[in-house]
Amino acid sequence: MNLIGITVSKNYAKELSICINKNYTHFSKWYIITQQDDTETIDLVNSYKHKNIELIYYPLVPDNETNPLNEDDNEFAYSPSLLKHKNKEEFEIKFDKGGAIRYVQKYLLKDDYNESCILILDSDIILPKNLKRNINYKSLKSNICYGSHRHDFLFASDLNKNKNYKKYNSKNLAGYFQLYKYDKSKLYKRSFDCSYVDYDFLNNFDDTEFLKVAVKHLGLPGVNWEGKSCDTFIDDLNNEEFKKASLEYNVNDSNRTSDEIKNVIRKRIIGMSIDNSNTKYQFPNVVIPGFRKCGSFSLKHTLSNHSNIMFPHIFTSELNYCANEKYFLSNWHNKHMWYLSHFQRDGTIWCDHSNDLLNKGSDVSINRMKTTYINKKFKYAKDVKFIVMVRNPIHRAFAEYNHCMSQFPASYTWGWEKPGKSFADNINAELEILKTKKDYIWNEEIKGRLLLNGIYEPILRKLITELNLTPKTLMVISLESLIKNPSETLNKIFNFIEAEPKNINIEKLNSYDSNRAIDKDIENKMIKFYTSYNKSYNNLFKNEYDDIYKW
Numbered sequence: 295m296n297l298i299g300i301t302v303s304k305n306y307a308k309e310l311s312i313c314i315n316k317n318y319t320h321f322s323k324w325y326i327i328t329q330q331d332d333t334e335t336i337d338l339v340n341s342y343k344h345k346n347i348e349l350i351y352y353p354l355v356p357d358n359e360t361n362p363l364n365e366d367d368n369e370f371a372y373s374p375s376l377l378k379h380k381n382k383e384e385f386e387i388k389f390d391k392g393g394a395i396r397y398v399q400k401y402l403l404k405d406d407y408n409e410s411c412i413l414i415l416d417s418d419i420i421l422p423k424n425l426k427r428n429i430n431y432k433s434l435k436s437n438i439c440y441g442s443h444r445h446d447f448l449f450a451s452d453l454n455k456n457k458n459y460k461k462y463n464s465k466n467l468a469g470y471f472q473l474y475k476y477d478k479s480k481l482y483k484r485s486f487d488c489s490y491v492d493y494d495f496l497n498n499f500d501d502t503e504f505l506k507v508a509v510k511h512l513g514l515p516g517v518n519w520e521g522k523s524c525d526t527f528i529d530d531l532n533n534e535e536f537k538k539a540s541l542e543y544n545v546n547d548s549n550r551t552s553d554e555i556k557n558v559i560r561k562r563i564i565g566m567s568i569d570n571s572n573t574k575y576q577f578p579n580v581v582i583p584g585f586r587k588c589g590s591f592s593l594k595h596t597l598s599n600h601s602n603i604m605f606p607h608i609f610t611s612e613l614n615y616c617a618n619e620k621y622f623l624s625n626w627h628n629k630h631m632w633y634l635s636h637f638q639r640d641g642t643i644w645c646d647h648s649n650d651l652l653n654k655g656s657d658v659s660i661n662r663m664k665t666t667y668i669n670k671k672f673k674y675a676k677d678v679k680f681i682v683m684v685r686n687p688i689h690r691a692f693a694e695y696n697h698c699m700s701q702f703p704a705s706y707t708w709g710w711e712k713p714g715k716s717f718a719d720n721i722n723a724e725l726e727i728l729k730t731k732k733d734y735i736w737n738e739e740i741k742g743r744l745l746l747n748g749i750y751e752p753i754l755r756k757l758i759t760e761l762n763l764t765p766k767t768l769m770v771i772s773l774e775s776l777i778k779n780p781s782e783t784l785n786k787i788f789n790f791i792e793a794e795p796k797n798i799n800i801e802k803l804n805s806y807d808s809n810r811a812i813d814k815d816i817e818n819k820m821i822k823f824y825t826s827y828n829k830s831y832n833n834l835f836k837n838e839y840d841d842i843y844k845w
Contacts, residue, residue, distance in 0.1 A: 295431035296410040298476070299324035300398050302391050303417035304354050307334040309512045309527055310417045312453075317421050318344045322410075325402060326417070327394045329354045350402070352394040356387050362397055363484070371483040371494035385486045392485030392494075399481050407476045414472040414492075418527065419444075420510040428507050429473075436475045437500040441467035443508040446515065446641060448560055450529045453510065461602055461794055462515060462641035463579060466675060467502040468492060471509055474499070514563045515641055526563050530556065564640055575634035577667065578644045580679045580791050583616075583651035583659070583757075586747050587693040588683040589773035594647040595801040596784070603643045603793055606636035612648050616662035618655030620738075626662060630670055643793050652682070652753050654709065655738055660753075664760045677767050679791060680757070685773035687748025687827075688820045692717060692812055694744055711742030718816045720744055725819060745820070749827050776800065 299321040303310050310326075318324060327350045328335045339349050353359035371392055372382060395414060403412070411431055415421070422428070434440065444462040452458040469492025474480065480498040485491035496502055513526030525542065529535040530552070540547045540555055543562040547555050584590030597603045606613060615633045617624040625633070637644040651659040667678045695717045698705045706713045711723035724742040728734050735752050758768060769790045776783045780800045788795050 296322040300414050302327045302394050306417040307338045325398045369483050371491040373490040389487045391488045392482040392491035395482040410476045416470040418512040439499040440473040442471040446511045450531050463643045576637050576639050578637050578646040580645040582647040582681045584649040585652050587690045588685045590683040599798040616659050617650040618658040621655045622650035681769045690748045691744040709743035718813050
């Protein structure tokens with residue numbers, strides 16, 4: 295199986311000089327497209343004299359060059375989000391990457407490539423040495439476009455040591471690596487810049503799939519969408535280049551160590567990436583909708599210690615977008631794009647957390663999550679994943695009671711029937727009320743919820759049903775397992791959310807556990823109350839999770 299490469303490269307000679315010798319052996323033919331005024335790239339490619347590389351000229355940035363495309367090639371890729379804000383006539387060609395690729399696809403790829411695979415590859419990507427061993431080209435399907443995982447390197451010293459890279463967490467199959475079986479009907483459209491056209495190309499396929507391959511990327515993402523305007527890969531091994539980069543990014547290097555300078559440069563580039571992006575927003579990768587006093591807040595702060603996981607926040611600590619404003623602070627009144635704007639397209643694994651989604655009024659919250667994450671999901675966006683924390687419901691109820699007592703009398707209006715009274719008084723009062731209520735799990739008129747907030751199964755069942763969740767998109771973790779086996783449990787979470795395993799410490803926050811024993815009579819009453827839910831919970835998850843109802 296022959297592999298044909300197509301790469302657009304203008305003003306990327308520095309990066310291409312690192313990649314070209316590492317990549318050319320993978321291709322039987324490699325088309326590198328540049329513009330005639332990019333003499334540095336032209337001289338670089340010609341200096342290597344690799345017989346399988348052909349240099350192609352195309353007017354990427356509009357000038358006096360004649361465009362080799364025909365009139366029937368003038369269909370452009372328009373970002374749907376941008377079309378909401380301006381007319382097609384207002385778009386200006388700044389970097390026609392799509393037209394350059396289309397020219398090669400339509401006019402230079404030959405019919406005898408029918409048994410070949412085409413790889414569209416950015417000029418700052420290094421392919422792994424074992425690429426051919428890791429891909430069974432004969433098994434690739436013609437209706438699928440294949441992508442790769444990616445590690446972003448900002449500094450040359452890190453590239454040499456293969457460390458300190460950032461795992462690019464692309465929810466969509468981006469254009470830095472697009473592999474497909476040759477089909478002359480599958481063509482790029484012309485483009486105004488580099489920010490959307492690769493996603494538009496995916497409309498030629500029924501599906502996309504990530505290969506078990508990771509490429510190296512020189513630089514950070516999202517800065518040079520309109521053609522290269524600045525370096526995002528820094529040769530810190532060269533003192534002059536490093537000083538030049540410090541000046542370029544306005545970093546005062548006096549009284550700063552090399553690592554401190556690098557950290558500031560990194561943040562400058564990330565800021566530029568966000569500012570320059572036409573599509574700055576995305577969906578969160580992970581949502582943690584908490585049951586109260588089950589440890590989700592501690593999980594949030596624990597995961598925040600991972601270098602590639604981040605949670606957004608506003609003036610309060612949570613966005614609370616889908617929360618039911620009847621009972622909790624909520625930002626549902628803000629627009630959908632307001633919510634998405636908190637999750638940047640920078641390769642970070644973005645997570646959202648709220649303690650107020652699976653509690654009183656949760657039917658409203660679940661419907662809002664369905665609207666947000668399912669009904670409004672972008673066509674090629676990956677499914678949002680959910681992590682739900684649960685715990686022994688008796689211990690949970692006692693912790694919530696202790697929280698109420700710690701804040702009394704400010705907590706007078708909170709979810710307990712007998713404010714300021716004993717735990718036994720509150721549980722007995724709730725049990726009496728529940729005897730007279732039907733379908734009490736969804737009954738919002740009931741004030742006391744120390745017992746109700748520990749009934750997980752009906753709410754989880756509704757969440758699974760409404761959002762069509764599967765084991766690939768839902769992970770339920772017990773607080774007991776996180777405390778008893780922290781490393782093992784965290785590694786399961788990292789694997790689930792596709793984050794690299796890290797050794798991080800569990801942060802136990804907002805804990806209202808007590809050394810005081812629960813009255814035996816009350817404990818037995820609660821055990822009896824929760825027995826039926828023990829069975830239904832285990833039936834729902836087929837004993838896949840810890841037996842949190844083990845008395």
